[in-house]
Amino acid sequence: MHEPERTFPPQHQGTQPGRQGEMHPQPRADAADYRGSGKLRGKLAIVTGxxxxIGRSVAISFAKEGADVVIVYLEETEDARHTHDRVVAEGVRCLTLKGDIGTEAFCGEVISSALREFGRIDILVNNAAEQHPQEDFTRVKREQVERTFRTNLFAMFDLVRHALPHLDAGACIINTTSVTAYRGHPQLVDYAATKGAIVAFTRSLSLALVERGIRVNAVAPGPIWTPLIPATFDEEHVARFGSNVPMKRPGQPDEVSPCYVFLASADSSYISGQVLHPNGGEPVNG
Structure with missing residues (x-):
């Protein structure tokens, strides 16, 4: 059997969430040739994670298109500070909020803080997630499943529910699902289950909100070089990460964020309930 090629130096981070500043090479968050054209000027976007x-790249890309940005993160203060500085360098405003979106109370605080600071919400990007691989399915404890669902799925329900009274026609919601929702993953059963649920959540919420003029879509990334990878897998897995897709390499965050810009802008005005697939060329159903 052909041995997968190494794509990155072996590395591992012992705790989740991972730290981008400790990765080598650094993920690409900002494509040097990306030039904004004001597609999101005057809008306010909330980006979890x-x-x-991916969240950092989305925040920077939105800023380049003229949007003010609220960055929501768990505890990675240094990474959040770096993203904040990159966003404000584009001449827009940025608010960073630290807390656990797995708790409904904090989700409510995110929405109220955004409204207090900016007076409006136009774009909600539900992007934050966690994953905990288990080689043996019998070791996937209920506590782990509940934690993964609280962060990856329940937070989307809570954030949307709190935001909805403040979303006008033309607003949009973008959810991050994953290629694992379509092909599965033997060591990430609970994570893949949340991502499959997010696809159904996206399609159903789109139908529920279409008459209000609010679009709901999703992005299903394949193997993307983010802190979640060295924080999840061992050194050898990380070294070969992404080599099994048709393009034979992992993607960079700045190869994914244009999907979010497209779905957040008027360019996608006739698109709702859909999923985009930046995954290195892997055909998937749906």
């Missing part, structure tokens, strides 16, 4: 990885 906005401190690093």
């Amino acid at each position: 906005g401190d690093s990885g």
